[in-house]
Amino acid sequence: MFLARLERHFPNLLSKLHDLYGGHYDFFFHAQKLVVLLATNFASRKRKWKNLDEKRLANPQWYRSEKMLGMAVYVDLFAGDLNALHAKIPYLKSLGINYLHLMPLYKSPEGDSDGGYAVSDYRKVDQRLGNEKDLVRLADALSSEGISLVLDFVFNHTSDEHHWAIEARKGNPEFEDFYYFFTDEKEVQEYNQTCREIFPTVRRGSFSYLEDVEKWVWTTFNSFQWDLNYSNPAVFNAITDEMLFLANIGCEGLRLDALAFIWKEKWTQCESLPKAHTLIQCFNACLQIVAPAVLFKSEAIVHPDDVAEYISDEECQLSYNPLMMALMWESLATRDTKLLTASLKKSFTIAPEASWVNYIRCHDDIGWTFDDAVASDLGIDGFEHRRFLNQFYTGKFDGSFSQGVPFQENPSTGDCRVCGSLASLAGLEKAIELDDAEQIEHALKRVRLLNSVMLSIGGVPLIYQGDELGILNDHSYLSDEFKREDSRWVNRPAITDDAMARALEGIGYQNRIHSDLKQMIALRQADTVFGAAQTEILETYRPHLFAYVRKHDNDDRLLVICNFSEHPQTLPASICDCLGGGQVVDLLSEAHVDATELELNAYDVMWLKVKQVN
Numbered sequence: 001m002f003l004a005r006l007e008r009h010f011p012n013l014l015s016k017l018h019d020l021y022g023g024h025y026d027f028f029f030h031a032q033k034l035v036v037l038l039a040t041n042f043a044s045r046k047r048k049w050k051n052l053d054e055k056r057l058a059n060p061q062w063y064r065s066e067k068m069l070g071m072a073v074y075v076d077l078f079a080g081d082l083n084a085l086h087a088k089i090p091y092l093k094s095l096g097i098n099y100l101h102l103m104p105l106y107k108s109p110e111g112d113s114d115g116g117y118a119v120s121d122y123r124k125v126d127q128r129l130g131n132e133k134d135l136v137r138l139a140d141a142l143s144s145e146g147i148s149l150v151l152d153f154v155f156n157h158t159s160d161e162h163h164w165a166i167e168a169r170k171g172n173p174e175f176e177d178f179y180y181f182f183t184d185e186k187e188v189q190e191y192n193q194t195c196r197e198i199f200p201t202v203r204r205g206s207f208s209y210l211e212d213v214e215k216w217v218w219t220t221f222n223s224f225q226w227d228l229n230y231s232n233p234a235v236f237n238a239i240t241d242e243m244l245f246l247a248n249i250g251c252e253g254l255r256l257d258a259l260a261f262i263w264k265e266k267w268t269q270c271e272s273l274p275k276a277h278t279l280i281q282c283f284n285a286c287l288q289i290v291a292p293a294v295l296f297k298s299e300a301i302v303h304p305d306d307v308a309e310y311i312s313d314e315e316c317q318l319s320y321n322p323l324m325m326a327l328m329w330e331s332l333a334t335r336d337t338k339l340l341t342a343s344l345k346k347s348f349t350i351a352p353e354a355s356w357v358n359y360i361r362c363h364d365d366i367g368w369t370f371d372d373a374v375a376s377d378l379g380i381d382g383f384e385h386r387r388f389l390n391q392f393y394t395g396k397f398d399g400s401f402s403q404g405v406p407f408q409e410n411p412s413t414g415d416c417r418v419c420g421s422l423a424s425l426a427g428l429e430k431a432i433e434l435d436d437a438e439q440i441e442h443a444l445k446r447v448r449l450l451n452s453v454m455l456s457i458g459g460v461p462l463i464y465q466g467d468e469l470g471i472l473n474d475h476s477y478l479s480d481e482f483k484r485e486d487s488r489w490v491n492r493p494a495i496t497d498d499a500m501a502r503a504l505e506g507i508g509y510q511n512r513i514h515s516d517l518k519q520m521i522a523l524r525q526a527d528t529v530f531g532a533a534q535t536e537i538l539e540t541y542r543p544h545l546f547a548y549v550r551k552h553d554n555d556d557r558l559l560v561i562c563n564f565s566e567h568p569q570t571l572p573a574s575i576c577d578c579l580g581g582g583q584v585v586d587l588l589s590e591a592h593v594d595a596t597e598l599e600l601n602a603y604d605v606m607w608l609k610v611k612q613v614n
Contacts, residue, residue, distance in 0.1 A: 066531030139250030150253035356459030401427030445603035
């Protein structure tokens, strides 16, 4: 089996590696070491996971099923530790979850570790969560219950406490070239001229000065996160070994963290360069040889055109959909869907073998990554519009319903991103503080609307912990010296038994959010039109309405219409002609559509299908 896969994939892999490293005198030495590394990891892969490889190869688009539903959680905040997470499996199954992304759980620096994204050892679990055996047992238990485990592949950088970094700092020549060190400040400034600042409130520029060794080191993010030097073939081999170790734990997905930054070239922005794509294709080929059950998920929070470049069978089969996420919030703020409609008409369609991962917000922040050219065509100034959205979602704009928190505000440009839980960003926190029944109702309907789009537009829906329970912003991070400077912790709540009980058993807003979500999940998972189907974004010629039709192979159709306004809207019922004729029913309300005009109340959603005749 190994030799057959090697024969199929290695020639292409070797060619791409030659594009990256062919100029190195020891290129074939590193290539030979890579083959041994692949064979060793294949040999150590458990029979259970090899069987899973064959199962996934026989059904290569399994992840496009209507059954797919994801959740992302921090182990400690969601359950306590890895062993306690076992007890949460029945809850996950009751919600319909079959894709569980565990946020970084590796050994990392004490105190601030960028939420675990500063990895000190890829093979050791943070001792507060358990140990490596606990993770292996959990992976096995999840798989047995039909839940695919997803882990983070943090491969742009390591923490400065990683073994490689410690040795590099000592001057060990084997590891000095694992990172980017500079002694000439002029060269550092030359790179800074073209590189974008990612964490401007932490450090200006992309480098940190190490006084003890009198050198600069490349740190795109925090100063304790050292960027790896992929121009060194030894780094590719070393990280491939770590990747395959994670694959052999039993995960079925690896989230490629910060993948746009992995290749550097002077006088460029050092983002989404051609050789970054070549690198990812090489990593993908290594998985196809050793662990083809494992998918890549792209985390490219860049220009929409650049996001699409990472999505293919050769690179990432799954990709976050940051454009849709940002523009759903934009449409709620403006009550206008023209930018959402125009942008998704241009960018939603991707390769048929790939799938979006749709989300409403994430563990990080909301960045307004829409295409300025599309916005300009609609008369929207991208710079000023982003300023408006930041002010709206941080509650600084008069009349805003939202209570988000700014993140990484750039003192030079005024730019920032926005953090907050789904419920708080949608207006529930503010409405409760005002004790305004109408605003509470509008906030609940905004949450339902966003969940509706996430579940129905096509792709893998991904829920972030607490959003299914209606949990509000958690400001307790401000009392933690290691978290208070990182406002992203406001939307990383601890999931208490009380919060879960209120949602599952109560009669308040938490139960309303949970019940609405469960109804839509049940409808989604029972109908193939939500799975491997095509999506067409429609023009409604109504500024407050957003609509799309799902087309399944067997001519099955679903029409979704959303009102992004608090005011009632109407639409000619002739839009239902795209369903092909017959009695039209709204799956959500079970109401028949008989009138010549559709009516949608505040933030209403319709899932329209032709009623099947038995």
